[in-house]
Amino acid sequence: MADINSPLEIGVTTGPIRGSKKVHVGAKSGSGIQVAMREIQLEGGEDPVRVYDTSGPYTDPEATIDIQAGLPQLRREWIMARGDVEEYDAREVKPEDNGQPQGGSGPDRSGGVPAFQNVVKRPLRAKPGKNVSQMHYARQGIITPEMEYVAERENLGRDYIRGKIVEGESWGAEIPEYVTPEFVRDELARGRAIIPNNINHPESEPMAIGRNFLVKINANIGNSAVASDVASEVDKMVWSIRWGADTVMDLSTGRNIHDTREWIIRNSPVPIGTVPIYQALEKVGGVAEDLTWEVFRDTLIEQAEQGVDYFTIHAGVRLPYVPMAAKRVTGIVSRGGSIMAKWCLAHHKESFLYEHFDDITEIMKTYDIAYSLGDGLRPGSIADANDEAQFSELYTLGELTHRAWKDDVQVMIEGPGHVPMHKIKENMTKQLEVCGEAPFYTLGPLVTDIAPGYDHITSGIGAAQIGWYGTAMLCYVTPKEHLGLPDRDDVKVGVVTYKLAAHAADLAKGHPAAQVRDDALSKARFEFRWRDQFNLSLDPDTAEEFHDQTLPAEGAKTAHFCSMCGPKFCSMKISQEVRDFASKQNQSPEGFIASEKLGADTAEASKQAALKGMEEMSKLYKEKGEQLYLPEDEVG
């Protein structure tokens, strides 16, 4: 893994993931659109396996990476070709955008990070009266290059399994056997999927979020008032997409927010989301009561011009709901939610986000920014799950979804939080109902509160389930959740954990191609192709490292046994002998063909015997007047 170091000392990990190479697949339409994928090479004459690739040019040895310059603008041409945008002079960057005191007086809080050199001075916006959202195009029947790109990308693996029967319980999702650009367009048009891609973020590779597409995951990065800096945030962004983050949220709350974001967006091939209220609060010195619509609006424009692809807007935290949350065990745990609650109380006024929702929508459609309607009242503990405050807000988010759709603006809905397993499904069902199937984007949920340090797991359990039920994107949780800021290793563990949860959800939903990778890996495992087993896994480096801790010898990677049982006891080995033996037997008229038939009978006989036994027990139980303590001789 080569490291590229800029004068700014921003080092990011580049080079292919082991055992695989970057491939570019031309869209079936012949439009010339090239879709990036990762191809895992296998041994023993096995076909390579193509997997969804979020890593962008960083894993492409052909690509030149220059953090100072930013990524190539893949989508620029497509955007310009539509003829509905115009360049204009960007808003002036103000000292407070970077957390400097207004007017620039007082101590320097920039952290010595220079502005991105290649910054866009002439951003794009929709021409007057135009709407540049992908939803708007879709509703006019237009298939954009972005939609084509997504269709090709989502079809991955479907060629392998043509005609194969796929099982699954999709809970009402409508996953197609094959994804056409028309299907993508229809899903966007009806609001069931979104393609978050601000016209000012042309570096992004289009991806879709919707319950009829692969389940996606988001990784959070961002500096805070107490720690981390721009270099490590850019590095974390590249690191998180290397392992599979489909989108990245920059949740910076510290100094230098504006410049940090610029570095991240210019170098990100995945959509970037933010929570604009964080920066707005910084601008008013952290005093929630001092927030105004004007400051917030100005922040939206600032971030829109930089190219943020989706905004978390906590417009569902309405004045009347606040007291409901005050009754809780853990009150309001959403930062944005608590900021707005405090504002509402201090002024005893309805939320300015709710009041100005249509004004926000105007901005969204001017840049094609997607709403991520924030769940400011999500439960922060098992005790608060599915309560009045949470669902009251959800209903309001449903109302706002339809308001946004009237203007063809893309919407997804954020969800909890902390929810015990038996209450997870209700979240999904209500969300689908009141939000008209707009994509659900949940944090976890965590299924218990008692495992700080392991909350990537407590939340991964909930994430796999809610993903199965229909959540379109899962927001990752790292082992540091509730305790501290994730470092590089935490980010990787969080991403891989969520990747496996999302994949488990795809399998359970019956995604036609999801099982291709499981089957390839299991076949490799059974055939002792150790390297293939490592390379097909979500984290080849860790898999090989763990293997080598017990059997370091290079020979062990071709050995037909492993450290668990050793050569003599290897069940896989024995079972291959069994297979050979059985197949030989099958060649004779009697032997196994006969006993296979017998097998079904034997199983059926066993089942009947078992059920009969159970009957007897319960009969005995009833006969004896449901007494269980009987004299010995009466119990068979």
Next chain:
Amino acid sequence: MADINSPLEIGVTTGPIRGSKKVHVGAKSGSGIQVAMREIQLEGGEDPVRVYDTSGPYTDPEATIDIQAGLPQLRREWIMARGDVEEYDAREVKPEDNGQPQGGSGPDRSGGVPAFQNVVKRPLRAKPGKNVSQMHYARQGIITPEMEYVAERENLGRDYIRGKIVEGESWGAEIPEYVTPEFVRDELARGRAIIPNNINHPESEPMAIGRNFLVKINANIGNSAVASDVASEVDKMVWSIRWGADTVMDLSTGRNIHDTREWIIRNSPVPIGTVPIYQALEKVGGVAEDLTWEVFRDTLIEQAEQGVDYFTIHAGVRLPYVPMAAKRVTGIVSRGGSIMAKWCLAHHKESFLYEHFDDITEIMKTYDIAYSLGDGLRPGSIADANDEAQFSELYTLGELTHRAWKDDVQVMIEGPGHVPMHKIKENMTKQLEVCGEAPFYTLGPLVTDIAPGYDHITSGIGAAQIGWYGTAMLCYVTPKEHLGLPDRDDVKVGVVTYKLAAHAADLAKGHPAAQVRDDALSKARFEFRWRDQFNLSLDPDTAEEFHDQTLPAEGAKTAHFCSMCGPKFCSMKISQEVRDFASKQNQSPEGFIASEKLGADTAEASKQAALKGMEEMSKLYKEKGEQLYLPEDEVG
């Protein structure tokens, strides 16, 4: 944490888990039985929280730990008092018991580990014609001290929540609000729960496995042909119960199996399970075909006298089922299953385990050993889940369950394996049906194959779900699964992961007291009682370590903020201000009481608006002949 080192250099971790102390609670019956529990001390005048304690004397500062001597014999008196057992001369230990070539010739494979000094020379067995199983006593209406111990232990926390309404979806389980000794007896009598405790393992603290009790977890240890030794296995046993393992399986397959097991059992306060076929195979030089009923029977007696509490017996792997498995992607992945399959094929005979099942049952009732009917044909990949081979075996296990119950022998059933989420429930439903609600004991299941290195998580996701559906005990999986042998750290990660999965299942089932700990931890979190948050967690050491990585200062542990948001942005802090503000408001007739009422109305209005919006969309969709691409002016 003090370390006690024996001449043999067996060091184990002792001393209390941070923030908590060992307490002994007298059984309500007044019988004088003392039940060990762990009490977590809290700050700020909060009541201490009692939690289930599997760690035995090792966390009790009062106890003297001497690995050479073994643990005190808690149950010896209870066993003798029943007057139905007799002492006799133990079977002579043979060289092959420790993997020495028959007759002791050839190279020494003992690994230089001396036999346990305090070895039992006069084990116990049932007097002729007697049956000493807990199920047998239960069916005669006898409440044993073991049952009383279990009742008290399982009641933990129920006193906190008397009268509180507990929600949950138990899928037909019958969890009582309060556990009486009579309830324990009835569950044992009908086979719905077991208390695995061989009369030759009097050191064990009684525990129950059944769907109406707390979900339990098992940790696997054991040396292998390629690695590990007795000292590290004893250490792993003590380490795993420290973090919550309810039972431990010794899966040793290497040299010195007999002596390793003696060290483990004499020092274990939790039930020990084994797979006797492993040792039997060692005795015949690893050649499956050479196994005989006589060698196997002799091994059962050997292990019965040592005090093994439950035996995994793969009696469901019948000759006719073998070809079904041969068709699979990963064949037979169970070691015991593949050994028996090979034997059946080689001799083209029905399994001697199946043929001699009643003879095995005779041994079980003579020592009160519980059956753990092995799933030798469990699926080893997503592709093989819920197939003919797996369910054929399950039906046979159901048949055998009822056969064992006729002799009042305790039974649990082992389950898969690798199963995608949508196929998990069927496993539980079928098992309950054909095995008459005998406790289900599953490995995972893993919900995807593509994450080696993270299989504690892929399996933890499946384990939480199947535990919720009714599985009584979850067999842990470590990060090393499929790759190597778990070390001490892997064992801890596996145990904590399964502990949180089991707890999530208890919460979802509606266990009356499960939420007590979640609520206490969340309250501590909300009130910034950092130490309480650490101490209430499953792994206080890791929780504090992660916190300190970002904010090492001692002061940060009392700070009213954390590293995620810093002081200014802390949502918990803001939300406490919100709470104070709201409560003030509530004192005036208008203000929040009014707006709370308004809240419900607002929420209802939002919901109606949302649903109406959705209707309009789908109406529009239909009107336009399900075309989604409409001229701009037609879309609102």
